[in-house]
Amino acid sequence: MHADDLLNSNYVKWMLAEEAPASDIVISSRIRLARNLNLIPFPHLLDQKSGERSLAEIQAAWQKSQDPILREMELLTFDQLSPLDRQILVEKHLISPNHAAANEHYRGLLVNRDGALAIMINEEDHLRIQCLLPGLQVEACYEMAERIDDQLEKNLNFAFDESRGYLTACPTNVGTGMRASVMLHLPAITLTGLANAIFQNIAQLGMTVRGLYGEGSEVVGNLYQVSNQVTLGQSEEDIINNLTTITAQMVDQERIMRSRLANETRFQLEDRVGRAFGILTNARIMTSNEALNLLSDVRLGVDLGIIKDIRPFALNELMAAVSPAHLQKRSGQEMDPFQRDVKRAEVIKEKLG
Amino acid sequence: MHADDLLNSNYVKWMLAEEAPASDIVISSRIRLARNLNLIPFPHLLDQKSGERSLAEIQAAWQKSQDPILREMELLTFDQLSPLDRQILVEKHLISPNHAAANEHYRGLLVNRDGALAIMINEEDHLRIQCLLPGLQVEACYEMAERIDDQLEKNLNFAFDESRGYLTACPTNVGTGMRASVMLHLPAITLTGLANAIFQNIAQLGMTVRGLYGEGSEVVGNLYQVSNQVTLGQSEEDIINNLTTITAQMVDQERIMRSRLANETRFQLEDRVGRAFGILTNARIMTSNEALNLLSDVRLGVDLGIIKDIRPFALNELMAAVSPAHLQKRSGQEMDPFQRDVKRAEVIKEKLG
Numbered sequence: 001m002h003a004d005d006l007l008n009s010n011y012v013k014w015m016l017a018e019e020a021p022a023s024d025i026v027i028s029s030r031i032r033l034a035r036n037l038n039l040i041p042f043p044h045l046l047d048q049k050s051g052e053r054s055l056a057e058i059q060a061a062w063q064k065s066q067d068p069i070l071r072e073m074e075l076l077t078f079d080q081l082s083p084l085d086r087q088i089l090v091e092k093h094l095i096s097p098n099h100a101a102a103n104e105h106y107r108g109l110l111v112n113r114d115g116a117l118a119i120m121i122n123e124e125d126h127l128r129i130q131c132l133l134p135g136l137q138v139e140a141c142y143e144m145a146e147r148i149d150d151q152l153e154k155n156l157n158f159a160f161d162e163s164r165g166y167l168t169a170c171p172t173n174v175g176t177g178m179r180a181s182v183m184l185h186l187p188a189i190t191l192t193g194l195a196n197a198i199f200q201n202i203a204q205l206g207m208t209v210r211g212l213y214g215e216g217s218e219v220v221g222n223l224y225q226v227s228n229q230v231t232l233g234q235s236e237e238d239i240i241n242n243l244t245t246i247t248a249q250m251v252d253q254e255r256i257m258r259s260r261l262a263n264e265t266r267f268q269l270e271d272r273v274g275r276a277f278g279i280l281t282n283a284r285i286m287t288s289n290e291a292l293n294l295l296s297d298v299r300l301g302v303d304l305g306i307i308k309d310i311r312p313f314a315l316n317e318l319m320a321a322v323s324p325a326h327l328q329k330r331s332g333q334e335m336d337p338f339q340r341d342v343k344r345a346e347v348i349k350e351k352l353g
Numbered sequence: 354m355h356a357d358d359l360l361n362s363n364y365v366k367w368m369l370a371e372e373a374p375a376s377d378i379v380i381s382s383r384i385r386l387a388r389n390l391n392l393i394p395f396p397h398l399l400d401q402k403s404g405e406r407s408l409a410e411i412q413a414a415w416q417k418s419q420d421p422i423l424r425e426m427e428l429l430t431f432d433q434l435s436p437l438d439r440q441i442l443v444e445k446h447l448i449s450p451n452h453a454a455a456n457e458h459y460r461g462l463l464v465n466r467d468g469a470l471a472i473m474i475n476e477e478d479h480l481r482i483q484c485l486l487p488g489l490q491v492e493a494c495y496e497m498a499e500r501i502d503d504q505l506e507k508n509l510n511f512a513f514d515e516s517r518g519y520l521t522a523c524p525t526n527v528g529t530g531m532r533a534s535v536m537l538h539l540p541a542i543t544l545t546g547l548a549n550a551i552f553q554n555i556a557q558l559g560m561t562v563r564g565l566y567g568e569g570s571e572v573v574g575n576l577y578q579v580s581n582q583v584t585l586g587q588s589e590e591d592i593i594n595n596l597t598t599i600t601a602q603m604v605d606q607e608r609i610m611r612s613r614l615a616n617e618t619r620f621q622l623e624d625r626v627g628r629a630f631g632i633l634t635n636a637r638i639m640t641s642n643e644a645l646n647l648l649s650d651v652r653l654g655v656d657l658g659i660i661k662d663i664r665p666f667a668l669n670e671l672m673a674a675v676s677p678a679h680l681q682k683r684s685g686q687e688m689d690p691f692q693r694d695v696k697r698a699e700v701i702k703e704k705l706g
Contacts, residue, residue: 267695271637282631284624342620 003076003111007085010326012092012115013133015316020135023312024303025251027183027223028093028134031141031240033149034168034177035127038157042169043122051106054126058119061155062110069144070151073117077108084334087325093132097217099123117144124169125177127152134316136247138180138240146236165232175232180243183212184250187222187300188257198250199224205246206230212292221292221319226250262304273301281353285338286345291322298352310352318351356429356464360438363679365445365468366486368669373488376665377656378604380536380576381446381487384494384593386502387521387530388480391510395522396475404459407479411472414508415463422497423504426470430461440678446485450570452476470497477522478530480505487669489600491533491593499589518585528585533596536565537603540575540653541610551603552577558599559583565645574645574672579603615657626654634706638691639698644675651705663705671704 006012017023036042040054055077062070078086086100095109099120110119120128129148131141159167166177173179189195199209210225211217226247228239261269276297280286299315301307320326322344328335331343359365370376389395393407408430415423431439439453448462452473463472473481482501484494512520519530526532542548552562563578564570579600581592614622629650633639652668654660673679675697681688684696 267637271698274635274637275632278631278633278635279628280631282627284620284627345624 003074003080005113006092006094006111006115007088007329010317010321012094012320014093014116015313015320016134017312017316020133020137022248022251023135025185025254026136026247027185027316028132029136029138029141030093030130030132030179030181030183031138031145032179032181033127033129033145034125034166034173034179035129035149035152035156036159036167036169037126038159040126043124043126044169046104046106046122048104048106051104051122054122055106055108057156058110058121058127058152061152064155065151067147067151069112069117070148073110073112073119075108075110077105077121078103079105081109084325084328088329091320091323091325094118094130095120096123096128117148119148125173136182136244136251138182138244138247142178142180142236142240173231176234176236176239178231178236178239179227180239181225181227182243182247184224184226184247184254185222185296185299186224186250186254187296188261189250189254190222191261192257194253194257195224198253202226202246202250203229205242206234207243207246220289221296223292223296258300258304269304270301270306273297273304273306277301277307277352280348282349283345285341286322286348287341288322288324288344291344291348292319295319314351318348321347321351356427356433358466359445359447359464359468360441360682363670363674365447365673367446367469368666368673369487370665370669373486373490375601375604376488378538378607379489379600380538380669381485382489382491382494383446383483383485383532383534383536384491384498385532385534386480386482386498387478387519387526387532388482388502388505388509389512389520389522390479391512393479396477396479397522399457399459399475401457401459404457404475407475408459408461410509411463411474411480411505414505417508418504420500420504422465422470423501426463426465426472428461428463430458430474431456432458434462437678437681441682444673444676444678447471447483448473449476449481470501472501478526489535489597489604491535491597491600495531495533495589495593521584526584529587529589529592531584531589531592532580533592534578534580535596535600537577537579537600537607538575538649538652539577539603539607540649541614542603542607543575544614545610547606547610548577551606555579555599555603556582558595559587560596560599573642574649576645576649611653611657622657623654623659626650626657626659630654630660630705633701635702636698638694639675639701640694641675641677641697644697644701645672648672667704671701674700674704 014028037054037057040050059075089095090097090100092115094111094115106122108121116132118130129145131145133141161167165175168174168177189198202209206229207226208229211219212223228243276294280294280298295315295318298307302310302312324340327340327343335343367381390407390410394403412428442448443450443453445468447464447468459475461474469485471483482498484498486494514520518528521527521530542551555562559582560579561582564572565576581596629647633647648668648671651660655663655665677693680693680696688696
């Protein structure tokens, strides 16, 4: 069962930075389509019977599909996934923190082998089709997500309104039901104090900036998730083009600020990167936030050639590997925060040292 | 000329921790005897003629002596020593900062091959006989200093008063003219917040606590210089016994606190030591104070066996090597503070990396 691989390894598709465009700055791109089944209450209103019906309809549609992409996927319902396993999927960005917190057995996930495709079942909506790829590939994500969407729609009756589009549990998703997002690593923009001004501009263009785990999560490690705010009154193509254009501009800006840092304050930059590497490879106790912040410095050092012999893939993998659930899975035991901080330092030393 | 060795290498006798008792905590012991010549004004009142006379009398007495210890010494007058060279001698603790700041050619230094013995000429007093050894060896320092004193007294007429003892330029040195001191590395006492209480006790026992370069210098790197405050009304033996006893107590206390840290907060201790080592071996820019503070953590790690393969000698040598004058001597050029910070990081990386 490839779900075991997903749970036991650190690797998922979006980490493969080497394959991807602009992956020195764009960690990943994501499309998420919210879909709901006609005549079944939205997930927050589900009882056991209607929840099971929702799951059964989705499962049947998936099994009927002949598309090899869908056939390759596996179904994991929450009775098969421990809370720790679900947390691991969150840390790999395959399901949302909210989904992981739910307990009902009719909640679940369809996921492919490398985690590029994941369909949350009975999260906030009956289906949340997600495609997650490394680098700046919003368009490619959309093509894959749309393909899944089309395949499933052959056998499912989606709640759809001619004038309003796809109906969703939360009105902010009505219309396309689409959220397009990119995860950006912007250390130079942050260091030079430009981040706030840039994000204010972006907000005026209908985009939102969030932290590593989406809504409500704080920004650490200079990682920013930028996504469209509006789902209604804009076509999917417009949203994707808009996000891609804005992202490309931010990539340019980050590159300019990086080369300015590298040229004008070379020693300070090398000092910052060196210290981060030195602490990461020698500390004995490390919090998650400190790790992400130091890994951000090291990533910048790798991107600028200050540090050799570390691949961006290893850093992406490490971001997941040092998260609480991954650490506990690796140790085979529950750990309190202090034990995790010790284990985290150990894992980092092993991977980077 | 062995003075060249002293100026160009980092090594002097007090750094040889491996040979010395309690050298995990007592970096060095020092005896300094203040002596003045009869019928010549104290140094701060010297004019060129009387200054040259003072120097000539001391030089003649030294040359007449048959004692191999004195014969091995070399005379360096300030016309032979650039300001940078003098600063190097300060950083090796062979002369005082005040002496280094003077410019008259009749000021100088008699020094032996390994820097254990040094006689400042025309500093605050006409002679300041110093013996500096690694570890807790106040008694041994005194024996060597007294031997020099006796030898020189055969051919010099010291200013001496039957009731008051040796006369000195500053009344705080009158009597024995002796200052006995130890340089202590007390990271555990400092970390556990006990330092202030202990130093208040010591003050009541007639001892003073100072920083790395004596009077007026700040405490960095958890290095404390403890010395006798009183020179009058106590015999040399009393002063030495008193300092040795108090030092032994502090050594015990520091050892107790170290093993408490090692037992009760092992991970935190290893974390602190590891981070210090990681930063020292990876930074690109480092101030002198930061270096001394981090080297203190590394030294503690070496003493407690957390870090292997670094000898205490190397750390003592490094303390001198990263001081401003040593860095400039090594580079063969004057450097501004930023250039020194860069060079310092480079030297540390080379020595510890």
